[in-house]
Every structure is written in structure tokens, then in C-alpha cells.
Amino acid sequence: MKMKQSIAIDHFTRVEGHGRLFLELEDGEAKNVQLSIFEGPRLFEAFLKGRKYDEVPPLVSRICGICSASHILTGLETVENAMDIQVSDQTRLLRELLDIGEIVQSNVLHACFLALPDYLGAPSAIALADNHKELVKTSLELKDLGNNIARIVGGRAVHPITTKIGGFSKIPSKNSLEALENSFKNLKDRALNLVEVFGSLKYPDFERETDYVALKGDKKYEFLDAPLASSKEGILELSKYKEYIEEYTPPYSNSKACKRNGKGFMAGALSRMNLNHDLIDDEVKSLVERTGIEFPNKNPYLISFAQIIEVAHLIKRGIEILEELKNTELKPEKNSFKIKEGEGIAVTEAPRGALLHHYKFDDKGIVEYANIITPTCMNNRNIEEDIIAYTPQLQGKTEEEITFELHKLIRAYDPCISCSTHTLQIDLKSK
Amino acid sequence: MIFLVSDKGKLKVAILGLTCCGGCQLEILNLEPVLLDLVEVIELVNFPEAQSENKDGPYDVAFVEGSVTTREEIERIKNIRKESKFLVALGTCACYGGVQSIRNFGDVEEARKQVYDDDGSHIDALPATGLDEHVNVDYYMRGCPVDRSEIVDVLTSLLIGKTPEPKHYSVCVECKLAEYACLLNEGKLCMGPVTNAGCKARCPAVSVPCDGCRGPYDQANLESFIEILKEKKISVEDILRKFRMYTSWAPQYRNLKVI
Structure with missing residues (x-):
């Protein structure tokens, strides 16, 4: 007789938003897996129609509180592409700094506060503080640094204000940038030390090869300005994204999911690391080598590790940028441009992976078409495929253990449900 | 007017979300290190975004972010209301419906079709509204996102048994x-x-x-x-x-x- 069991995780915790997992097992094999996002739909792509080009970046920022800067920066780039607007080096550097703030804040929030408790046996980061005070303190300070960058460069931690089409509405003062540089330098050693901490965690022994999709830098580890690439197919031409990314809506979810060549693919820190590990800062690279973990890597649990490597790398990159800004005379800019009819597509690396925006504008700059593909949508199918591949390894475990392990796997992806509808929940029941 | 300092110990607080970007809850997480001090006087009984051990009500105070956009959410907010002595609408989505209520001015069903094509017929999308279309709200904390200092102000007021006072100017x-x-x-x-x-x-x-x-x-x-x-x-x-x-x-x- 076949052993049938169904597992449902009803409400994911330590995940941004509301989601649930339903899984049917037969003799320990996954027969049916449904990652379902039940946060209410927001319908951005519909209500953006009829809005004016300059309202797009602040509106799309509201897709996600955690990665609001990524949505703004991608929105800005899309509008600028559509209207042939060039930005200065000063703007580019300040945008990169703002983006570093967000990646650091979000990666630390996920790796240290949402995922780490799983490895150190605590229900939350608040509980973690009892036994790992220094670690929690460093994580808090790093997260705070990320937020401070957003406050100084963007005018606010969540939903930046200064980021306008063509440049910034206000340039940060020399003093505030100097203060930032000091915080970066104060935190550098401790950030590097986190690579060691995360490199020594006991990650579940699970590997599955998939298609890793991320921006691929040429000289530098890029989040903003590089072509999209796949580990299987190399550079992907942005204008043809509909040909190689298939979006669909699973009948059990409020979130779209994506496939490439009929299968799931991975976006996010591990994909970036798999494609760009040779571009990591040398000092950080030698720390990674000492942990014995190698990239490219097929273990999705290492997403958290990749996030921490990025944090260390970005702290060093941040110091470089701040030193460069110190030696430049920063001045307010007025970028004049002509509103014109056009179409723009842009892709950047949000903390959770590639984020694509696509808009068409009429001659008055009014949106006629909008399409947004978020990293969580890209990852939805890949998570399901991981669960199918992972469950046979969980045979013999109790329901409670299986639930814990699957929850941990889903959490490793750092799904952001606000972005995908934008939520997560797990419910495990035995029939 | 509302006495909340619990004689049975810490103030029982829930932080919950409906449909939105999650930015207002993030502003609460951004309160650290104040958050670590706050947990000395409040008990976060239900905060799924930040912790895995959560309990249902009753709560002394519930902070709810997000707009109500599905039938399931209408039921959820009604239940939360029943379980909470003091309900705070956290952020502009919870106060008014937020950016997603722009869709209310068009045909919501049409908008759903546009975004999800034909395969989204299972998706429930109502006009997006604030919490008070369905339940009574005790305090409106406005802003997209909320200003984190206001979160501390409101909690401090409630802890000392004072009703938090909104500003009546522009x-x-x-x-x-x-x-x-x-x-x-x-x-x-x-x-x-x-x-x-x-x-x-x-x-x-x-x-x-x-x-x-x-x-x-x-x-x-x-x-x-x-x-x-x-x-x-x-x-x-x-x-x-x-x-x-x-x-x-x-x-x-x-x-x-x-x-």
C-alpha cells in the first residue's frame, strides 16, 4: 500500500508578506506542490496606465517597502531609457551608493534576522539576542548603516524621496557623507567577520542544479548597470525578455510565477554569486576561500551565505565610492529633457534578484503599458522544484521536522510577497 | 480614556499586515535598538513577519498595516478587531487604502484581467479600502510609510494610559x-x-x-x-x-x- 501524506504550511513566518505551502507526498515523494501567495493582489500594472512618467518611480516604490530603492532606481532607468535621458557620473555614483544601502539593509535583514535563527535554534532574532549579543549588535548596526545611507542619500529609509528623473532633488552634504564613511570604516572588520560566521553554519546537505539568472558584470560585481545573463545561455538580450521568460499565474496563487525553457530558474544572491564570484573584492574572496565553500554552488541554502559575502563586498565598495565622492565637488544638477513618446525596459538587481520594468509612454509622457517582473515571481517555480527534489531526502522524519525543513528552504529564498503581489504561510497536516 | 497598562504584566501587542508593501512593518523593525528596549515593556504576541512563534489574541494593541482587498481580508480584519482593545491603522494603506485604491476608479475586474491575463480568474480582487470601511479604528497612523517616531509616541502614550493625540494642522x-x-x-x-x-x-x-x-x-x-x-x-x-x-x-x- 502506498503511504500518502499531505503537508501544508499555512502561514509562513519570518518572511515578508503572506504565503502558504501545500504538499502531497506519496511514499515520501512529492506528487503535488503548491507554493501559494494569498496576499491580496495590488494590480500595479493596471493602475499605472494613465499616470504621468514622473509619477511612475514613486508609485512603483510602493510595490515593496524592503526594496523600495530598487523599484525606484529601476523605474527611473526605464523612464530615462524611454526618453533618452542621460545622467551624470555624480548621479550614477550616488544611485549606486543608495543601492548599496538597500542591498546591505535587506541582505542583513534576511540573513541575520530572518534566516539565522533557523541555524542557531531560536524563534526570532529578538530571542537570538540572549545568547549571541555581539552578533545581533553587528547585524543591527549594519542594517542601520543601510538605512542611514537611504536617509542621507534618499531622504528617508523606506521609499526614498530625492531620487528624480535625471538626477537628485538634493545632494547630500559633505559632512553627512563623511559621517557615512566613518560608519563604513567602523563596521568593515565586523562585516568581514560575518563571512566567517556564515561560512561555518551547518547548511542542509542539498544540491540541485538549476538555471542561475542575474546581471553579469564585466569588471565589477554589478547591481545596476550590466546585461542580464543565464548560467546556461550566457548574455540575454533585454528587449526580447518575453521570449525567454514565460510568466504564468498558477491556479492556486495570487502571484505570478516564471519559467524559462519550461522550467523554474533562480534569481537572487546565489545566482549573482554563481555568475560573478570572480569579481568579489580580493580580501573578501580570500575569506570565502578559507571557509571551504566554493562557487558556483548548487545548494539553495547558501543564498544567505551569498548575501553575507555581498554585504562584506559592498562595505568595501561603499568606502571606495565615498572616497571618490570626497574628492569630487558635488553640485546640484538640473537635467532638462524633452518629454517624448517611447518605450523603455530596464533590469537591475534588487536584493532578491533581477527586477525588470517595462513601460510605454505616449507623447505627453502618459503610461500606456506597464509590465513588472519581480524576483520573487521569478523564484516561485524554482522553489517548488527544489521542494520536489528535496522531499525524498526527508523520508523518515516527523511531520514537524519536515515542516521545519521546508519552511527553512522557502525562507532561504527570502521571498518577498509584497513584491510578488505582493505574502507566505505553511501548514502541515497529515491525512 | 483607554487604560491599557496591563496589571498582568507587559502590554500585549500584535503587528499584522494586510495587502501593502510591508514598508510600515519595516519601519517598526527599523526602530531597533529602541525595539530591544520596547520588548522590556511590551510583549510581541503576534508578529509573523519577524518571529515564528505567534499566538492569537486577545491583544491590548494591534497595529495593522495594509489595505483590505479580498473577502478573506474582510474576515481577518473583523477578527482582529474583536480580539483587540485598541486598533491602530498603521500607515496610509490601512488608513485610506493606499496607492492600490487608484484601481477603484476604474473597473477592478478589468484591471485584474489585465494583470493576470485569463489564468487569474481564481484571484479575488475587491476595491482596495482602508480598515475603517469594515471596522472601527482607534488611531490612524498616517504616512507612506509611517514615521517611526510616531510608533514610539503612540506606544508610550498607551503605556502610560493616555490616548495618543493626532495633529490637527497641515x-x-x-x-x-x-x-x-x-x-x-x-x-x-x-x-x-x-x-x-x-x-x-x-x-x-x-x-x-x-x-x-x-x-x-x-x-x-x-x-x-x-x-x-x-x-x-x-x-x-x-x-x-x-x-x-x-x-x-x-x-x-x-x-x-x-x-
Whole structure:
């Protein structure tokens, strides 16, 4: 007789938003897996129609509180592409700094506060503080640094204000940038030390090869300005994204999911690391080598590790940028441009992976078409495929253990449900 | 008016979310290190975004972010209301419906089809509204996102048994006190004159006109404001769109006509 069991995780915790997992097992094999996002739909792509080009970046920022800067920066780039607007080096550097703030804040929030408790046996980061005070303190300070960058460069931690089409509405003062540089330098050693901490965690022994999709830098580890690439197919031409990314809506979810060549693919820190590990800062690279973990890597649990490597790398990159800004005379800019009819597509690396925006504008700059593909949508199918591949390894475990392990796997992806509808929940029941 | 300091120990607090970007809960997480002090006097009984061990009510205070957009959420907010002594609408989505209520001005069913094509027929999408379309709200914490200092103010008030008091004046008051240049005078469409204060004029502070994310303040003179905008040669379309950004579903703005 076949052993049938169904597992449902009803409400994911330590995940941004509301989601649930339903899984049917037969003799320990996954027969049916449904990652379902039940946060209410927001319908951005519909209500953006009829809005004016300059309202797009602040509106799309509201897709996600955690990665609001990524949505703004991608929105800005899309509008600028559509209207042939060039930005200065000063703007580019300040945008990169703002983006570093967000990646650091979000990666630390996920790796240290949402995922780490799983490895150190605590229900939350608040509980973690009892036994790992220094670690929690460093994580808090790093997260705070990320937020401070957003406050100084963007005018606010969540939903930046200064980021306008063509440049910034206000340039940060020399003093505030100097203060930032000091915080970066104060935190550098401790950030590097986190690579060691995360490199020594006991990650579940699970590997599955998939298609890793991320921006691929040429000289530098890029989040903003590089072509999209796949580990299987190399550079992907942005204008043809509909040909190689298939979006669909699973009948059990409020979130779209994506496939490439009929299968799931991975976006996010591990994909970036798999494609760009040779571009990591040398000092950080030698720390990674000492942990014995190698990239490219097929273990999705290492997403958290990749996030921490990025944090260390970005702290060093941040110091470089701040030193460069110190030696430049920063001045307010007025970028004049002509509103014109056009179409723009842009892709950047949000903390959770590639984020694509696509808009068409009429001659008055009014949106006629909008399409947004978020990293969580890209990852939805890949998570399901991981669960199918992972469950046979969980045979013999109790329901409670299986639930814990699957929850941990889903959490490793750092799904952001606000972005995908934008939520997560797990419910495990035995029939 | 409300006595909340629990004689049985810490104030029982829930932080929950409906449909939104999650940014207001993030502002709570951004409260650290104050958050670590706060947990000395409050007990976070239900905070799924940050912890895996959560309990249902009753709660002394529930902070709920997000707008109500599905039938399931209508039931959820009604249950949360029943379980909470004091309900705080956390952020502009919970207060007014947020940016997603822009869709309420068109055909929501059409919008759903547009976004999810034909395979989204299982998706429940109602007009997006604030919490108070379905339940009574005890305190409106406005802002997109909320200002984290207000979260501490509200909790402190409640802890000492005081009702938190909202501000009854416009962003212009805070803007003038801070001596920022008036953007309306420069001919820009700044919503400061009609918008609830409490943000310390954060946008004008960086030379960006107020987008009105905190909603209309109770004595806002909308008619005169719109007259002034028209005198400044701002087009009717631009004016209407500005009222339809973050708080378009506020009762004062819902049926607003600009001619």
C-alpha cells in the first residue's frame, strides 16, 4: 500500500508578506506542490496606465517597502531609457551608493534576522539576542548603516524621496557623507567577520542544479548597470525578455510565477554569486576561500551565505565610492529633457534578484503599458522544484521536522510577497 | 480614556499586515535598538513577519498595516478587531487604502484581467479600502510609510494610559517652522496646505513637493486650494492625478471633481 501524506504550511513566518505551502507526498515523494501567495493582489500594472512618467518611480516604490530603492532606481532607468535621458557620473555614483544601502539593509535583514535563527535554534532574532549579543549588535548596526545611507542619500529609509528623473532633488552634504564613511570604516572588520560566521553554519546537505539568472558584470560585481545573463545561455538580450521568460499565474496563487525553457530558474544572491564570484573584492574572496565553500554552488541554502559575502563586498565598495565622492565637488544638477513618446525596459538587481520594468509612454509622457517582473515571481517555480527534489531526502522524519525543513528552504529564498503581489504561510497536516 | 497598562504584566501587542508593501512593518523593525528596549515593556504576541512563534489574541494593541482587498481580508480584519482593545491603522494603506485604491476608479475586474491575463480568474480582487470601511479604528497612523517616531509616541502614550493625540494642522505648519522654501510659491503642485502634518515636511525638506501621503487634514479647504492651483496654471488633469496618488480613497477625495 502506498503511504500518502499531505503537508501544508499555512502561514509562513519570518518572511515578508503572506504565503502558504501545500504538499502531497506519496511514499515520501512529492506528487503535488503548491507554493501559494494569498496576499491580496495590488494590480500595479493596471493602475499605472494613465499616470504621468514622473509619477511612475514613486508609485512603483510602493510595490515593496524592503526594496523600495530598487523599484525606484529601476523605474527611473526605464523612464530615462524611454526618453533618452542621460545622467551624470555624480548621479550614477550616488544611485549606486543608495543601492548599496538597500542591498546591505535587506541582505542583513534576511540573513541575520530572518534566516539565522533557523541555524542557531531560536524563534526570532529578538530571542537570538540572549545568547549571541555581539552578533545581533553587528547585524543591527549594519542594517542601520543601510538605512542611514537611504536617509542621507534618499531622504528617508523606506521609499526614498530625492531620487528624480535625471538626477537628485538634493545632494547630500559633505559632512553627512563623511559621517557615512566613518560608519563604513567602523563596521568593515565586523562585516568581514560575518563571512566567517556564515561560512561555518551547518547548511542542509542539498544540491540541485538549476538555471542561475542575474546581471553579469564585466569588471565589477554589478547591481545596476550590466546585461542580464543565464548560467546556461550566457548574455540575454533585454528587449526580447518575453521570449525567454514565460510568466504564468498558477491556479492556486495570487502571484505570478516564471519559467524559462519550461522550467523554474533562480534569481537572487546565489545566482549573482554563481555568475560573478570572480569579481568579489580580493580580501573578501580570500575569506570565502578559507571557509571551504566554493562557487558556483548548487545548494539553495547558501543564498544567505551569498548575501553575507555581498554585504562584506559592498562595505568595501561603499568606502571606495565615498572616497571618490570626497574628492569630487558635488553640485546640484538640473537635467532638462524633452518629454517624448517611447518605450523603455530596464533590469537591475534588487536584493532578491533581477527586477525588470517595462513601460510605454505616449507623447505627453502618459503610461500606456506597464509590465513588472519581480524576483520573487521569478523564484516561485524554482522553489517548488527544489521542494520536489528535496522531499525524498526527508523520508523518515516527523511531520514537524519536515515542516521545519521546508519552511527553512522557502525562507532561504527570502521571498518577498509584497513584491510578488505582493505574502507566505505553511501548514502541515497529515491525512 | 483607554487604560491599557496591563496589571498582568507587559502590554500585549500584535503587528499584522494586510495587502501593502510591508514598508510600515519595516519601519517598526527599523526602530531597533529602541525595539530591544520596547520588548522590556511590551510583549510581541503576534508578529509573523519577524518571529515564528505567534499566538492569537486577545491583544491590548494591534497595529495593522495594509489595505483590505479580498473577502478573506474582510474576515481577518473583523477578527482582529474583536480580539483587540485598541486598533491602530498603521500607515496610509490601512488608513485610506493606499496607492492600490487608484484601481477603484476604474473597473477592478478589468484591471485584474489585465494583470493576470485569463489564468487569474481564481484571484479575488475587491476595491482596495482602508480598515475603517469594515471596522472601527482607534488611531490612524498616517504616512507612506509611517514615521517611526510616531510608533514610539503612540506606544508610550498607551503605556502610560493616555490616548495618543493626532495633529490637527497641515504639513505647511511644519514646513514653515523648519523654514523650508515654499514650493507652491514656486508654482509647483505641493499638497502641503491640505495634508495632515506629522512627517516634519520630509519631502519639501529635500525640495520635493508634498505628495499628500498623509491624507487630507480635518479642516482642509480643498476648494480654495484647487483655486490657487488653477491660478498657478496647473492643469486640471495634473491636479486630479495628484489627489489620486496615495489617499485617493479618502472620503474627502473619493468624489472630488476638479473643473
